[in-house]
Amino acid sequence: MPKRTDISSVLVIGSGPIVIGQACEFDYSGTQALRVLREEGLRVSLVNSNPATIMTDPEFADATYVEPITPEYVEKIIAIERPDGLLATLGGQTALNTAVALHDRGVLERYGVELLGASIDAIHAGEDRQKFKGVCDAIGADYARSTLVRTVEEAVTVAGELGFPLVLRPSFTLGGGGSGFAHHEGELRTMIAAGLAASPVHEVLVEESVLGWKEFELEVMRDRNDNCVVVCSIENLDPMGVHTGDSITVAPAMTLTDREYQQMRDMAFAVIRQVGVETGGSNIQFAVDPATGRQVVIEMNPRVSRSSALASKATGFPIAKIATKLALGYTLDEIPNDITRETPASFEPSLDYVVVKIPRFAFEKFPGADTTLTTHMKSVGEVMALGRNFTEALQKATRSLEAKGAELDFASPAGEVEEWMPKAVRPHDRRLQAVVQAMRAGASVERLATETGIDPWFLDQLALLGEVAADLGAAATLDADALRAAKRHGFSDVQIAAIRGLTEDEVRALRYELGVRPVYKTVDTCAAEFAARTPYHYSSYDEEDEIGPGERPKVIILGSGPNRIGQGVEFDYSCVHACYALHDAGFETVMVNCNPETVSTDYDTSDRLYFEPLTCEDVLEVVEAERRSGREGGLGEDGGVVGVVVQLGGQTPLGLAQRLKDAGVPIVGTPPEAIHLAEERGAFGRVLAEAGLVSPKHGTARSYDEAAEIAHEIGYPVLVRPSYVLGGRGMEIVYDDATLLGYIDRATEVSPEHPVLVDRFLDDAIEVDVDALFDGEELFLGGVMEHIEEAGIHSGDSACALPPITLGRADIARIREATEGIARGVGVLGLLNVQFALAGDVLYVLEANPRASRTAPFVSKATAVPLAKAAARVMLGTTIAELREEGMLPFGDGADLPFDAAICVKEAVLPWNRFAGVDTVLGPEMKSTGEVMGVDSTFGTAFAKSQEAAYGALPTKGRVFVSVANRDKRHLIFPAKRLADLGFEVLATVGTAEVLRRNGVTATVVRKLSEGRGQDGEPTIVDRINAGDVDLIVNTPFGNSGPRLDGYEIRTAAVLRGIPCLTTVQALAAAVQGIEALRSGDIGVAPLQQHHAQITAARAGAAPARYGGPSEREGDSG
């Protein structure tokens, strides 16, 4: 069936900020979708509030709306764009829910917009757990018995019928939000209450537990001719009870007979047909009773999902791309398989390798969070690895995690079975490692199988690893055979070294000498039945290498590995841009990365993709493979490998720079020595001195006494942190000796090897983030971002504005000078990110990162300058002047924008709702998972948009509760007064209320939680929040340690009820401006392209069009 001719314009809804359960896999799928729509010659508009995505790059759509993904805003966009079709199946739950809301409000009908892919009924049938049971009944599919409840009491009755344990699952939440297991009535009551609150429709499914069964997923596609195919089968190593997003998963399924697999396949097709997904991909989950083979359907997602991204990378079958073509009316047989080119997409990929995915967690960032894995997703990222067998893939995956202790340990003395068993049985982020240790300690496969529910086949593979390790340890000499035997099962040089009591370098030297090197195989969708045209490779210690000869000089770009807090999609963004820019500049781009969620690991992004761990060993092998291929291609001795880019993938590649260089690999851009200059305190201090710059007074302490001495000398408050961790880990602001002692005991094991850094903490300082380019001669100031929150809140967690809202031209000139001084002093070649703090009149340098920063994509979008692309070119020797001539960079700085340029506000998104019981205060340690951007002509409106995109709309009336630390009270008066004037009722705790009253702000006193209810049962503030009669909460933490009970309970209640909660007065001031903007009338929307056109026009000296144009034409200007 040919493409539909009745659709000429399509609106795509993205998935918004990166949150747990919805990460950058939707940037990958969305980007593919946009590419297809453009290729098909349609007018494409996009809405996505997340600036750190490739899909929001202006060149990917005709109109890119970086606006909140809410029905209100999307309706405004529809009013402007008048699309024929709406594609909401590629933007995760967010897009799907928005589409449903648009339908329910009659918007789609009003504007005659057709929902492509899945109809509203299909979405309801698939997502609404009650309706889905009907689907299962209709096709005679078995499922876990369950009942939908709307009150706690209903739930208790149901429990009577189904018995404990029970699974609780709220309708319409991502990643299993608010779901989990209730083992007894007490648990049931509290969990139901939370679940009802978490569900947008206030429903929770109470379900029979099939805990411990085997869990499978099928990725299915259907076209409008009713042709169905299974793209990939995925088996969870962790049995039922651990969310698939938190499970170690394996593709293809390993432990099913063909009979069982085909039964599952038949059921999956029956489900997608009954649900009525006309075209596109769906993900269907099954549980299988290991004792009887009974199969039950768990759920289906009538859209592209996290698993479909994984399946696409695992098989080479681009689900999102194909789903988009199917939505346009093509059928599977009409779409070519772009890997083989000669065969169609109407087939089922066959794998001749094994794929393992392991989730990455960030519990260390959330002390007090429960690390037990359950039906509610907690991981922040994932890695994928391919190998020719399970053991090889598994071990590659564990080292891809880049997490201390993740790689399986076969060297240290085996412990006690009974000590390890409980750890092996409890699902948590280190369970795999615990299972292996339990085995080493002597636990049998049988016992582990019964107690963990992990399939014996997987356990036996772990046992095999143990045996291989033992043989390796016992081998008389470490010869080629011994090495190969270990390598065949994925042992790294590090592991081998540990087992043999050698160093990693010794093992590597020996291995090279003996010629024990990996070969690279190809992901071809067809198990070699047809020749593959797409260079998508993975390493294996097998016989035949498949890397073709290289044709052009190559640049190898190292990606950023698994998403984690502090290193997320922003870095992948820069890597992808480098691929594009360097490809255009005539290089062969080679990408190395292990994160299946990303655009960088799409085989379309680079000229050659190596899906490999980012360790020194694995990267060196890729370099060698590329040199081989280059030599074959006649590119000379070095194989035409110009160099490796380590600057764009965050700390991961940066950390490899020195070792790669030592191994003779050319590093392009800022040399490792320079990187060291910026990262080593002493050296950096000298750089600053040279440039006549200052950093906050600081010292290094090797004991509590030294720390206290330094603290007294520079004066409290001080900022303390262990010297050996980055990303703000373990940082705290300390106000007195007692807390200092507490920190030293708690947070770090201080010792001569592990000293603690003590900095003077700059109070009331404005923090400024700068991204710049330096080519050795000239500095290009990309952007100057002024933080909303004062210094002390991690740059990654604080909101910021570009252009800066209060800094004067003079400040910016100083900042430019300082940045140039640092760039020169350090010897940067490429990107530089500097964080300054402006305290009083002194400009302090907090830190300098000689690499792409988290803010690079935001800056590019705000200033219409492709910073990362330019950086890639500079690293390879092009000067800033030349890039200006080319037109890639504007004349002047990116930072100097037309006076009436729109204001862009970045806001961080925090995962509090994922970690019940964790306090929600911000500090110097980064905790956010993602970000959004609000853009409009004034700061207030832009900030309001950023809040709505991140957390939900600011209230325009109602009750505001304020309770702030003493040091904040003075700053509170003005904004509080303003809110009162705007007609808000102000509630406050006694102390705060007093201050407000004295300043003429009438505030109603409410009881603190610690005061308890009044004798006539006057409610505490927490009661009132729970009762839902508070619309905005302002609560700043008192001091920075000890139990801040009240604040804690207040903030937690706010998170639970989803009420905006501001934890700094600066944020309040901004919010007030936002609220005013919201009240002053309807807010407009406008595409990024227009924002950029305005800037470029201004730069070209032409008359800039005022921001918000088209929305004005619609008569709804901000």
Add this chain to the structure above:
Amino acid sequence: MSDPAILVLEDGRTFRGRAYGAVGETFGEAVFTTGMSGYQETLTDPSFHRQVVVQTSPHIGNSGINDDDQESRRVWVSGYVVRDPARIPSNWRSARSLDEELVAQGVVGISGIDTRALTRHLRDRGAMRVGVSSVESDADALLARVLASPGMEGADLAGEVTTPQPYVVPAIGEKRFTVAAVDLGIKASTPRYLAERGCEVHVLPAGTTAAEILAVGPDGVFFSNGPGDPATADGPVAAMRGVLGVKPVFGICFGNQILGRALGFGTYKLKFGHRGVNQPVQDRRTARIAITSHNHGFAVDAPTDAPATTEFGKVEVSHIDLNDGVVEGLRCLDIPAFSVQYHPEAAPGPHDAVDLFTTFTDLMAGGR
């Protein structure tokens, strides 16, 4: 670790690995199958007789061997090539390990070799003779014996795999039809699917003549899949010609080639054949696609542009493989007869095409 073993192809390419299954030496035609599940059904599919099967899927044997999934009375492959055999079986139905089964049935295999490299070699050079040995370590010596071993072209093998005696598979539920099924290497699933549709299936040896077939008093005649070169199957072709137009006829795989020859079409050997469970086949009337189970090294040479006129009337190519355009089905337009080159009985593989068995029962119903 097991003994060393070697695999030598007729063009001299050699792989060294470890003995798997029975220790010994074996010869056959090297073919690869890309199915990721169903090794038990594959091993017991008579169509693999005299073939050394390479599994592209690395992990084989994970779910062991059970007693329900046998497609015939024994394992037929003449040799087995896998990369990572399971050390323990894990499945609630598993009765014994694959390794034990191969030893018990004397099937010589090899493990631990680069099966992908071997597959790519066969894909580029085409299926060829091969020897696998865990008793010989001299590649040249083995090569000499490989070159002396018989090839697949011109091989008449149906007689070697067919049932010695006729037998009857009773209808499940009410009996509606009597089917005479000529066993050229039939798989157990085929009579089962027919029985489920009310057919009493009389399974007859390969050599059965048309007269003997009609003597069963069938409502329809079925010609099964099977090994070997269709060009040699003169007996079955004659039997087919004797029943065409007399009774409704349905053929699968080898049966499709027999029908092709009976209608006067030629057959030819494919470079490396279709073996796997993910082949897209299109029904040219409905444009619908079925993902199907394949196991054929030969194909029918029939015109795909327009229906051909044969002595049995008009015949059209009803199905084609979307990967390479190979003829996958024939439909007679003037008499009740049709056949497919692939395996609607699946086992292993998808059930997308099972309705063809209903098409057959409908034909028989119409024939009354």
